[in-house]
Amino acid sequence: MANDIVILGDRIMTLLNRKIIVLSLIGVIFLMANLWFAVNWLDEHGVVSWAQHIRAEYITGTAITIVIALMILLVRPKHEAVARTGLFRRCPVCDHVLLGKGTYCAECGSKV
Numbered sequence: 001m002a003n004d005i006v007i008l009g010d011r012i013m014t015l016l017n018r019k020i021i022v023l024s025l026i027g028v029i030f031l032m033a034n035l036w037f038a039v040n041w042l043d044e045h046g047v048v049s050w051a052q053h054i055r056a057e058y059i060t061g062t063a064i065t066i067v068i069a070l071m072i073l074l075v076r077p078k079h080e081a082v083a084r085t086g087l088f089r090r091c092p093v094c095d096h097v098l099l100g101k102g103t104y105c106a107e108c109g110s111k112v
């Protein structure tokens with residue numbers, strides 16, 4: 001069944017993936033069409049008031065600020081993305097920062 005595989009870039013889209021995408025799209029459209037009914041259903045079952053309680057108790061401005069600060073501080077800098085620019089590299093042997101386009105490390109002398 002060679003026609004079941006469509007290649008997008010370097011990803012392989014199988015027939016199963018396409019079925020899942022189409023079914024989820026149908027589900028999203030159906031939900032959007034019945035949005036008012038869905039909101040009323042959630043309100044009747046207490047989900048809306050529960051969510052308001054959670055927001056008021058736990059998701060305060062301070063908590064959001066702390067979470068954002070932790071996300072910024074804990075994410076490692078992307079060495080690969082910076083290294084592709086060619087301006088900032090590191091020696092693969094001693095991890096010394098290399099500036100410029102030289103082919104040898106100034107710290108340990110190994111070829112980069």
Ligand SMILES: [Zn+2]
Nearest residue numbers: 091094105108
């Ligand atoms: Zn080195």
